[in-house]
Amino acid sequence: MSHEAAAHQGHHPALAHHFDSLAQQTEATTLGMWVFLVTEVLFFGGLFATYMIYRSWYPDAFAVASHELDVVLGTTNTVVLITSSLTMALAVHAAQLGQRKLLMTFLILTMILGGVFLGIKSVEYYHKFVEHHIPGPGFQFEKEYFRHAQIFFSLYFVMTGLHAIHMIIGIGIMLVMLWWSWNGTITAEYSSPIEISGLYWHFVDIVWIFLFPLLYLIGRHAH
């Protein structure tokens, strides 16, 4: 960096030399993150399309199988994740104002809430193992829906599993952001790393906003 700094005297150390200004650089990073999120939307979109097809084929089996999920734990996790989105938004706010301590506090809170979400999720997975609701040779379910309930649970594990992997990656990103906040890389002028990490975190929240009603809440009234 030292030769760059010499070549661009008076420039912000975080400004890459191919950008005119930090504002332009932030615009480009935001756009780049959004382009990545489009690919993520379509990545999850394939699974949602699969869900739509099978649910339109086997609506009864899906309703009965969905009823086996714990709606209290699911709702709790929804609240936990929405709260983590709030702390993430507040972290971005603190970063934009250069409030380093507050920023670090909110990043840690976001990570803790992400951890709570994953903890509750693993409790749910454990229940499913105990109840033999894992698709495969050990699967047990009422005879009428035996085959098609396995499709529901396959989708449940793949969709929530992929979502959980995104959460784990998100917590990893937050760890790096915490490190960058700690060592002074993040400033009021250069808060875009926090902003685009926030975009990722909110995206993962949005995926859950759709997963929750589609997996936990179908056929609640009927059975």
Add this chain to the structure above:
Amino acid sequence: MSSHILPKRVYYTIFAILLFCTYLTVQIAFFDLGALNTVAALSIATFKATIVVLFFMHVKYSTRLTWAVVLGSVFWLGILLALTMSDYLTRVWRTYG
């Protein structure tokens, strides 16, 4: 650096609306509305996603290019879901011949 720094109040308001919508979607799920159950659940989820995108993700205050990319993702997701279902849902129509 963003040109727009939103007041914290905005985030708290959005948070409260998101919590209320979560409560609403769970309550509605326990009433039998027939096909409307799914419509209600997806409408509420779409509304929640929209306010997250607009305010938490600052798209409301982003450049037009960002808007285009965000709307593009919705559009292509729409193609994926609509064309897939236009095939699967119309297969039962094949009764002639």
